[in-house]
Amino acid sequence: MSWFKRFFHRPTIPDSLWEECIQNMPFLHRLNATDTARLKSLSESLLAEKTMTGAGGFILTDSVAVNIAAQACLPVLNLNLSLYDDMPGVVVYPDAFLVPYSEMDEAGIVHEGHEPLAGEAISAGGAVVLSWADVTTPETSRQNVVIHEFAHVIDLASGGANGRPPFLHRFHDDIYPDEWQTAFASAYADLCRQVDSLEQQLPADFDPDHEDHAALAERLFSSLPMDVYASENPAEFFAVASETFFVHPESLAAAYPAIYRLLSAYYLQAPLDQDSGRPFH
Numbered sequence: 719m720s721w722f723k724r725f726f727h728r729p730t731i732p733d734s735l736w737e738e739c740i741q742n743m744p745f746l747h748r749l750n751a752t753d754t755a756r757l758k759s760l761s762e763s764l765l766a767e768k769t770m771t772g773a774g775g776f777i778l779t780d781s782v783a784v785n786i787a788a789q790a791c792l793p794v795l796n797l798n799l800s801l802y803d804d805m806p807g808v809v810v811y812p813d814a815f816l817v818p819y820s821e822m823d824e825a826g827i828v829h830e831g832h833e834p835l836a837g838e839a840i841s842a843g844g845a846v847v848l849s850w851a852d853v854t855t856p857e858t859s860r861q862n863v864v865i866h867e868f869a870h871v872i873d874l875a876s877g878g879a880n881g882r883p884p885f886l887h888r889f890h891d892d893i894y895p896d897e898w899q900t901a902f903a904s905a906y907a908d909l910c911r912q913v914d915s916l917e918q919q920l921p922a923d924f925d926p927d928h929e930d931h932a933a934l935a936e937r938l939f940s941s942l943p944m945d946v947y948a949s950e951n952p953a954e955f956f957a958v959a960s961e962t963f964f965v966h967p968e969s970l971a972a973a974y975p976a977i978y979r980l981l982s983a984y985y986l987q988a989p990l991d992q993d994s995g996r997p998f999h
Contacts (some may be wrong), residue, residue: 769807881952945971
Protein backbone atom coordinates (compact mmCIF):
# COMPACT_ATOMS: atom_id res chain seq x y z
CA MET A 719 0.00 0.00 0.00
CA SER A 720 1.23 3.50 -0.76
CA TRP A 721 1.11 4.71 2.86
CA PHE A 722 3.37 1.98 4.17
CA LYS A 723 5.87 2.49 1.37
CA ARG A 724 6.04 6.16 2.29
CA PHE A 725 6.45 5.37 5.98
CA PHE A 726 9.06 2.69 5.38
CA HIS A 727 11.49 5.26 4.01
CA ARG A 728 11.02 7.68 6.88
CA PRO A 729 13.96 7.66 9.32
CA THR A 730 11.72 8.56 12.27
CA ILE A 731 8.10 8.97 13.31
CA PRO A 732 7.36 12.72 13.16
CA ASP A 733 7.41 14.25 16.63
CA SER A 734 3.95 15.77 16.23
CA LEU A 735 2.44 12.40 15.32
CA TRP A 736 4.22 10.68 18.20
CA GLU A 737 3.08 13.30 20.73
CA GLU A 738 -0.49 12.94 19.52
CA CYS A 739 -0.24 9.17 19.93
CA ILE A 740 1.09 9.42 23.49
CA GLN A 741 -1.50 12.01 24.44
CA ASN A 742 -4.34 9.71 23.43
CA MET A 743 -3.15 6.83 25.62
CA PRO A 744 -3.05 7.86 29.30
CA PHE A 745 -1.39 4.62 30.44
CA LEU A 746 1.70 5.69 28.46
CA HIS A 747 1.91 8.86 30.54
CA ARG A 748 3.54 6.78 33.30
CA LEU A 749 6.70 6.50 31.20
CA ASN A 750 9.53 8.91 31.86
CA ALA A 751 11.27 10.78 29.03
CA THR A 752 13.94 8.11 28.54
CA ASP A 753 11.40 5.31 28.33
CA THR A 754 9.18 7.31 25.98
CA ALA A 755 12.11 7.90 23.63
CA ARG A 756 13.00 4.21 23.69
CA LEU A 757 9.38 3.29 22.99
CA LYS A 758 9.42 5.60 19.96
CA SER A 759 12.59 3.98 18.65
CA LEU A 760 11.16 0.48 19.09
CA SER A 761 7.94 1.54 17.36
CA GLU A 762 9.94 2.82 14.39
CA SER A 763 11.80 -0.50 14.22
CA LEU A 764 8.59 -2.50 14.42
CA LEU A 765 7.00 -0.50 11.59
CA ALA A 766 10.11 -0.95 9.47
CA GLU A 767 10.40 -4.70 10.08
CA LYS A 768 6.76 -5.81 10.03
CA THR A 769 3.96 -5.31 7.55
CA MET A 770 0.80 -3.49 8.62
CA THR A 771 -2.27 -3.62 6.39
CA GLY A 772 -5.94 -2.72 6.48
CA ALA A 773 -8.62 -5.28 5.69
CA GLY A 774 -12.38 -5.29 5.23
CA GLY A 775 -12.31 -1.83 3.74
CA PHE A 776 -10.30 -0.30 6.58
CA ILE A 777 -7.97 2.50 5.51
CA LEU A 778 -4.71 2.39 7.42
CA THR A 779 -3.35 5.81 8.32
CA ASP A 780 -0.11 7.02 9.88
CA SER A 781 -1.92 7.67 13.15
CA VAL A 782 -3.43 4.15 13.27
CA ALA A 783 -0.09 2.50 12.57
CA VAL A 784 1.80 4.49 15.20
CA ASN A 785 -0.97 3.96 17.77
CA ILE A 786 -0.80 0.19 17.34
CA ALA A 787 3.00 0.07 17.17
CA ALA A 788 3.40 2.02 20.41
CA GLN A 789 1.08 -0.31 22.30
CA ALA A 790 2.65 -3.41 20.76
CA CYS A 791 6.12 -2.28 21.78
CA LEU A 792 5.23 -1.41 25.37
CA PRO A 793 5.59 -5.01 26.67
CA VAL A 794 9.06 -5.32 25.12
CA LEU A 795 10.20 -1.82 26.10
CA ASN A 796 13.01 -3.16 28.29
CA LEU A 797 13.40 -6.45 26.43
CA ASN A 798 13.76 -6.60 22.63
CA LEU A 799 11.77 -7.15 19.46
CA SER A 800 13.13 -10.67 19.02
CA LEU A 801 10.10 -11.86 20.99
CA TYR A 802 8.06 -10.90 17.91
CA ASP A 803 10.33 -12.64 15.38
CA ASP A 804 7.67 -15.18 14.34
CA MET A 805 5.01 -12.49 13.87
CA PRO A 806 5.13 -11.20 10.26
CA GLY A 807 2.76 -8.28 10.65
CA VAL A 808 -0.55 -6.81 11.72
CA VAL A 809 -3.90 -6.85 9.92
CA VAL A 810 -6.48 -4.26 10.98
CA TYR A 811 -10.22 -4.54 10.39
CA PRO A 812 -12.61 -1.64 10.97
CA ASP A 813 -14.67 -3.65 13.47
CA ALA A 814 -15.00 -7.14 14.92
CA PHE A 815 -14.12 -9.80 12.35
CA LEU A 816 -15.59 -13.28 11.95
CA VAL A 817 -13.60 -16.48 12.39
CA PRO A 818 -14.86 -20.06 12.06
CA TYR A 819 -15.18 -22.26 15.12
CA SER A 820 -15.97 -25.89 15.84
CA GLU A 821 -16.65 -27.19 19.32
CA MET A 822 -18.16 -30.28 20.90
CA ASP A 823 -20.71 -29.98 23.70
CA GLU A 824 -21.13 -32.30 26.68
CA ALA A 825 -23.47 -34.52 24.66
CA GLY A 826 -20.82 -35.06 22.00
CA ILE A 827 -22.56 -32.87 19.42
CA VAL A 828 -20.24 -30.74 17.30
CA HIS A 829 -21.33 -27.15 16.78
CA GLU A 830 -19.85 -25.10 13.95
CA GLY A 831 -20.24 -21.49 12.96
CA HIS A 832 -18.53 -18.11 13.03
CA GLU A 833 -17.84 -15.84 15.99
CA PRO A 834 -16.84 -12.17 16.05
CA LEU A 835 -13.44 -11.36 17.54
CA ALA A 836 -11.77 -8.13 18.62
CA GLY A 837 -8.30 -9.57 18.15
CA GLU A 838 -6.40 -12.73 17.37
CA ALA A 839 -2.76 -13.78 17.45
CA ILE A 840 -2.43 -16.51 14.86
CA SER A 841 0.01 -19.23 15.90
CA ALA A 842 2.74 -20.87 13.80
CA GLY A 843 4.17 -17.65 12.45
CA GLY A 844 0.87 -15.93 11.75
CA ALA A 845 -0.11 -12.30 11.95
CA VAL A 846 -1.85 -10.37 14.71
CA VAL A 847 -5.37 -9.42 13.62
CA LEU A 848 -7.10 -6.47 15.29
CA SER A 849 -10.44 -4.68 15.25
CA TRP A 850 -9.78 -0.94 15.17
CA ALA A 851 -13.09 -0.27 16.93
CA ASP A 852 -11.81 -2.35 19.85
CA VAL A 853 -8.34 -0.80 19.78
CA THR A 854 -9.92 2.61 20.41
CA THR A 855 -11.70 1.70 23.66
CA PRO A 856 -12.61 4.40 26.20
CA GLU A 857 -10.03 5.41 28.80
CA THR A 858 -12.20 3.79 31.49
CA SER A 859 -12.03 0.38 29.80
CA ARG A 860 -10.01 -2.30 31.54
CA GLN A 861 -9.26 -3.97 28.22
CA ASN A 862 -6.43 -3.39 25.78
CA VAL A 863 -6.69 -5.64 22.76
CA VAL A 864 -3.27 -4.70 21.34
CA ILE A 865 -1.31 -5.52 24.49
CA HIS A 866 -3.48 -8.62 24.95
CA GLU A 867 -2.69 -10.03 21.51
CA PHE A 868 0.99 -9.18 21.66
CA ALA A 869 1.18 -10.88 25.05
CA HIS A 870 -0.09 -13.96 23.19
CA VAL A 871 2.70 -13.47 20.64
CA ILE A 872 5.23 -13.45 23.47
CA ASP A 873 3.62 -16.53 25.02
CA LEU A 874 3.69 -18.33 21.66
CA ALA A 875 7.43 -17.69 21.41
CA SER A 876 7.94 -20.39 24.05
CA GLY A 877 6.48 -22.98 21.68
CA GLY A 878 2.79 -22.69 22.46
CA ALA A 879 0.27 -20.48 24.23
CA ASN A 880 0.15 -21.85 27.77
CA GLY A 881 0.65 -18.84 30.03
CA ARG A 882 4.36 -19.42 30.46
CA PRO A 883 6.33 -17.07 28.17
CA PRO A 884 9.98 -17.70 27.27
CA PHE A 885 12.46 -16.70 29.93
CA LEU A 886 15.33 -14.92 28.22
CA HIS A 887 18.94 -15.27 29.31
CA ARG A 888 20.24 -12.15 31.09
CA PHE A 889 16.76 -10.65 31.34
CA HIS A 890 14.99 -13.34 33.37
CA ASP A 891 17.69 -15.29 35.16
CA ASP A 892 16.14 -14.46 38.52
CA ILE A 893 12.66 -15.75 37.63
CA TYR A 894 12.18 -19.31 38.82
CA PRO A 895 9.89 -21.37 36.53
CA ASP A 896 8.41 -23.30 39.45
CA GLU A 897 7.54 -20.08 41.27
CA TRP A 898 5.96 -18.70 38.09
CA GLN A 899 3.90 -21.84 37.53
CA THR A 900 2.71 -22.02 41.13
CA ALA A 901 1.75 -18.35 41.38
CA PHE A 902 -0.08 -18.24 38.06
CA ALA A 903 -1.89 -21.54 38.67
CA SER A 904 -3.05 -20.32 42.08
CA ALA A 905 -4.26 -16.94 40.80
CA TYR A 906 -5.99 -18.54 37.81
CA ALA A 907 -7.79 -21.03 40.07
CA ASP A 908 -8.87 -18.21 42.38
CA LEU A 909 -10.24 -16.15 39.51
CA CYS A 910 -12.13 -19.16 38.16
CA ARG A 911 -13.70 -19.71 41.58
CA GLN A 912 -14.83 -16.09 41.64
CA VAL A 913 -16.28 -16.35 38.14
CA ASP A 914 -18.13 -19.56 39.02
CA SER A 915 -19.63 -17.87 42.08
CA LEU A 916 -20.77 -14.86 40.06
CA GLU A 917 -22.22 -17.04 37.30
CA GLN A 918 -24.48 -18.69 39.86
CA GLN A 919 -26.14 -15.30 40.31
CA LEU A 920 -27.12 -15.15 36.64
CA PRO A 921 -30.59 -16.33 35.52
CA ALA A 922 -30.90 -20.00 34.61
CA ASP A 923 -31.99 -18.93 31.13
CA PHE A 924 -29.17 -16.40 30.79
CA ASP A 925 -28.96 -14.91 27.29
CA PRO A 926 -26.02 -12.57 26.59
CA ASP A 927 -28.09 -10.89 23.88
CA HIS A 928 -30.86 -10.02 26.36
CA GLU A 929 -30.36 -6.40 27.46
CA ASP A 930 -31.20 -6.94 31.15
CA HIS A 931 -29.16 -10.14 31.33
CA ALA A 932 -26.16 -8.46 29.72
CA ALA A 933 -26.41 -5.52 32.12
CA LEU A 934 -26.51 -7.87 35.11
CA ALA A 935 -23.49 -9.80 33.86
CA GLU A 936 -21.58 -6.57 33.30
CA ARG A 937 -22.40 -5.40 36.83
CA LEU A 938 -21.37 -8.71 38.40
CA PHE A 939 -18.18 -9.27 36.45
CA SER A 940 -17.01 -5.68 36.86
CA SER A 941 -16.22 -6.60 40.47
CA LEU A 942 -13.41 -8.88 39.27
CA PRO A 943 -9.83 -7.57 39.37
CA MET A 944 -9.47 -8.19 35.62
CA ASP A 945 -11.64 -9.01 32.64
CA VAL A 946 -13.67 -12.20 33.00
CA TYR A 947 -12.09 -13.56 29.82
CA ALA A 948 -9.01 -14.35 31.90
CA SER A 949 -10.89 -17.38 33.26
CA GLU A 950 -11.01 -19.07 29.83
CA ASN A 951 -7.65 -20.84 30.17
CA PRO A 952 -4.10 -20.19 31.48
CA ALA A 953 -3.01 -18.57 28.19
CA GLU A 954 -5.86 -16.06 28.35
CA PHE A 955 -5.13 -15.44 32.02
CA PHE A 956 -1.56 -14.46 31.14
CA ALA A 957 -2.71 -12.19 28.29
CA VAL A 958 -5.42 -10.49 30.36
CA ALA A 959 -3.09 -10.16 33.36
CA SER A 960 -0.54 -8.53 31.04
CA GLU A 961 -2.97 -5.94 29.68
CA THR A 962 -4.19 -5.24 33.21
CA PHE A 963 -0.58 -4.88 34.39
CA PHE A 964 0.05 -2.08 31.90
CA VAL A 965 -3.33 -0.36 31.79
CA HIS A 966 -4.79 -0.80 35.29
CA PRO A 967 -1.93 -2.10 37.45
CA GLU A 968 -3.59 -1.04 40.70
CA SER A 969 -6.31 -3.68 40.47
CA LEU A 970 -3.86 -6.44 39.58
CA ALA A 971 -1.42 -5.54 42.36
CA ALA A 972 -4.21 -5.39 44.93
CA ALA A 973 -5.79 -8.72 43.97
CA TYR A 974 -2.73 -10.73 42.95
CA PRO A 975 0.47 -9.10 44.23
CA ALA A 976 2.56 -12.15 43.30
CA ILE A 977 1.37 -11.90 39.68
CA TYR A 978 2.09 -8.17 39.56
CA ARG A 979 5.59 -8.80 40.96
CA LEU A 980 6.33 -11.60 38.46
CA LEU A 981 5.07 -9.58 35.50
CA SER A 982 7.16 -6.64 36.70
CA ALA A 983 10.20 -8.92 36.79
CA TYR A 984 9.35 -10.37 33.38
CA TYR A 985 8.63 -7.12 31.54
CA LEU A 986 11.25 -5.21 33.58
CA GLN A 987 8.75 -2.47 34.23
CA ALA A 988 6.97 -1.18 37.31
CA PRO A 989 3.87 0.77 36.21
CA LEU A 990 2.96 1.68 39.77
CA ASP A 991 6.31 3.42 40.17
CA GLN A 992 6.19 6.27 37.67
CA ASP A 993 9.76 7.32 38.35
CA SER A 994 11.19 3.86 38.00
CA GLY A 995 12.92 4.21 34.61
CA ARG A 996 14.43 0.74 34.33
CA PRO A 997 13.33 -0.99 37.55
CA PHE A 998 14.84 -3.64 39.73
CA HIS A 999 15.98 -6.94 38.32
